Amino acid sequence: MKDDTKIVTAGRDPESNHGIVNPPVYHASTVLHPTLADWDASRETRARGERGIFYGRWGTPTTFALEDAVSAIEGGHRCMLYSSGLGAIAGALLAFLKAGDHVLMTDSVYGPARAFCNNVLSRYGVTTTFYDPLLGADVAELLRPETRIVYTEAPGSQTFEMQDIPAIAEVAHRHGAVVMMDNTWASPLYFKPFEHGVDVSIQAGTKYIVGHSDVMIGTATATREAWPQLEETSRQLGQAAGPDDVYLAQRGLRTLGVRLERHWQTGLKLAEWMLAQAEVECVMHPALPDDPGHALWQRDFLGASGLFGVTLTPRPREAVAALIDSLSLFGLGASWGGFESLVLASSPNTMRDARPWPYEGPTLRFHAGLEDPDDLIEDLEHGFAQLRKAS
Helix, strand or coil: CCHHHHHHHCCCCHHHCCCCCCCCCCCCCECCCCCHHHHHHHHHHHHCCCCCCCEHHHCCHHHHHHHHHHHHHHCCCEEEEECCHHHHHHHHHHHCCCCCCEEEEECCCCHHHHHHHHHCHHHHCCEEEEECCCCHHHHHHHCCCCEEEEEEECCCCCCCCCCCHHHHHHHHHHCCCEEEEECCCCHHHHCCHHHCCCCEEEECCCCCCCCCCCCCCEEEEECCCCHHHHHHHHHHCCCCCCHHHHHHHHHHHCCHHHHHHHHHHHHHHHHHHHHCCCCEEEEECCCCCCCCCHHHHHHHCCCCCCEEEEEECCCCHHHHHHHHHHCCCEEECCCCCCCCEEEEEECHHHHCCCCCCCCCCCEEEEECCCCCHHHHHHHHHHHHHHHHHHC
16 A cells, blocks of 8 residues: 555544544543453553553544554554654653663754753763764764664754664664664655664654644654563653644644645755855755765655755854844744744754764754745745845
């Protein structure tokens, strides 16, 4: 079954729901059991690692529908839902770590994931080494006997370096480490993590799964071998997602295929326009033929998304403000993946340890929404005109 069909059909069972197309929204905490024998049977089901309806936090048909759909598209064994993308990152890391362990984390990682390692894991005796995202198989030189996780993200957050995921995974597995990946940028449509050696694939479902900038949710999908440990710890941490958020994520998921292709094509068109601007020193988009990570993207990925970065030639912050403040179709805000276009100023060197960012000029992150690309370019032309005046 092709992915576009899975997106529409996975996690749905109208025949068991009076023919209704969408799974119902269950608002549940207490689940009643008619007899003590039923209660005992429910406990035994969970003890065997099987799915059952026991208590709201353990899941309902609403929860199971989204979990099944995401795991089907990603190609993993099972999926766990969390209240946010960062919740999924934290839950997955904690599931495989204990005091004295070591984590290898890409230096281009999502900022809050870096902060979680530095500010939370460190308090519990877990050490983190941030490694050059371009190392590939050479990451082997940083592995220690106590390394439990090698964490990847491709392309990197803000700076969009590509990583050789299969090479990293092969080395990590040889040393007994679990490979995790933040797969939010490409989504499971455009990168198949479990075909490239990943053990746990994490997404901020807030972004492309939801697609409408109105829900916080995270997912972590695991292989059959990694699933029991991921589920046990996540349950013990009380991780869960609210039923209305789960429902909205399901609804967003059904249109992921058509939305993501539009994001990809518009983002690429904007990136190509940026290349022609004299004020732009570097465009960071792996789908561009001249991007340093293009060969890896072409080899391993099936498409791109609408998120990319731009580094301007050095100029005062007032000039950058003139550009951003004059845009009418690009909102200034955190997150991305929704239908609206966004811009955000970033400072990569404030969040780097292993590989310093080589550019001195200001860096901007753009998300291409679902607006007409010609209108977006016209808006950018106006913004760059203001940039030139202020410079």
